[in-house]
Amino acid sequence: MSFIAAYFFTLLAPIYLQVVLHTSSQLTGLILMIAPAIALVANPIAGWLTDRYPQVRVMQWGMVLLVLAEIGLVLSNGQHEPWVLGGLSILISIGTAVFSTPSNTLIMSSVPAEQRGMAGATNSLTREFGMVLGTTLATTTYYGSLSVLAGRAALTVTGQVPQHLLHAQSVAYLAATILLVIGLWLIRSRKVMTA
Incomplete structure (x- = not known):
């Protein structure tokens, strides 16, 4: 769920910055570099948290941060930008690190040593599938909504009404928030393995 939701931001943030806010490509690139830069710090901290607290609890913290960030993105209306998007990008980066690190640890520690190669490959496949599915769902949801608002099939963002793009x-x-809430519910209801 987290990788599916992550690709909504990856796909839509550049459109929002350049088409809705008319941000230059250089500034857009710098803003989008915030998340990977924060990940350099957040991932080791997430590893430290994973070693000191129950893994499922740390996963919950990460998922809560991701839900909060998605709610912020739902409410984004072009005001106080690019600061709001930069802050939400930081929250997404931290939430992803805090969720993914204990998740990966939990997965790898739950299988015998001789099956860790297969478990790692399956975990990678799941991430890649999530990315592809996230891109597909984000595109379908975004352009589907845009088409309804425009009253015709919208195949591009060029020439669209800014309010329609925001909506x-x-x-x-x-949609991404709903996916993350389902993921959080699955974790909280112990549908995932406990450490």
Whole structure:
């Protein structure tokens, strides 16, 4: 769920910055570099948390941060930008690190040593599938909403009404929020393994 939702931001943030906010490509690139830069710090901290607290609890913390970030994205309306998007990008990066690190640890520690290669490959496949599915769902939701608002098939963002773009973005991020809430519910209801 987290990788599916992550690709909503990856796909829609550049559109929001460049088409809705008219941010230059250079500034857009710098803003989008915030998340990977924060990940350099957040991942080791997430590893430290994973070693000191129950892994499922740390996963919950990460998922809560991701849900909060998605809610912020749903409410994004072009005001106080690019600061709001930069802050939400930081929250997404921290939430992803805090969720993914204990998740990977839990998966790898739950299988015998001779099956860890297969478990790692399956985990990688799941991440890649999540990315592809996230891109597909984000595109379908965004352009589907945009088409409804425009009253015709919207195949591009060029020439669209900015308010329609904002609304379509909110609908897409709401779909991502729902996915993350389901993921959080699955963790909290112990549908995942406990450490």
